[in-house]
Amino acid sequence: MFSLSNQPLDPAALKLALLDPRAGACVTFEGWVRDHNDGRAVRALDYEAFGELAEREGTRIVAEAHAKFGVLAIHAVHRVGALQIGDLAVWVGVVAAHRGAAFDACRYVIDEAKARVPIWKKEHYADGASEWINGATRGDHAG
């Protein structure tokens, strides 16, 4: 499943929902808010989503990953709202019988989500300026 949250994410609680006796591997990805981007000092972010389509497209991505990699369960959650440096912006967890499929599916979900899900990020810089980021690409950088 893919969902949005306007509350802080709790990775330990999220992982509990993936527990499965058939699973031999659990891969999780955490995207954190970092203090710089493209050479500029960042002090905070706002995330905004087109909620209905974000959840629909995210759910499609999760279904694609299930079909491609044959994993047992996938859960991805993306924050919306005002975030500070170090906050958890996105969490993806995958469990599978073996680690290869879990790694591959986790990478697929975060890369596709960044490229396709209608979520937008506004960076607030240390110099007082703000900007909507326009740089969605697949897999160029984490976070």
Added chain:
Amino acid sequence: MPRISIQYFALLREQRGLTEEQLETNALTPAALYEELRARHGFTLPANRVRAAVNGDFVAADAPLRPDDQVVFIPPVAGG
């Protein structure tokens, strides 16, 4: 003229100064509607950087628009 609902997010929301509006338009496609709005409101994103959604799902820029459709123009996404 047919009436269309439009919802704005992110950069387009700020440039329009609204989150949603209803509009009577002769635009037959999302692409034509975007050009109409861009000319009126000075949106900085060119049409080829914006995707369209109608009634909650992605559509092609040249898909037909129908009366009472709910249209969202989607600037380049930046989750993660």
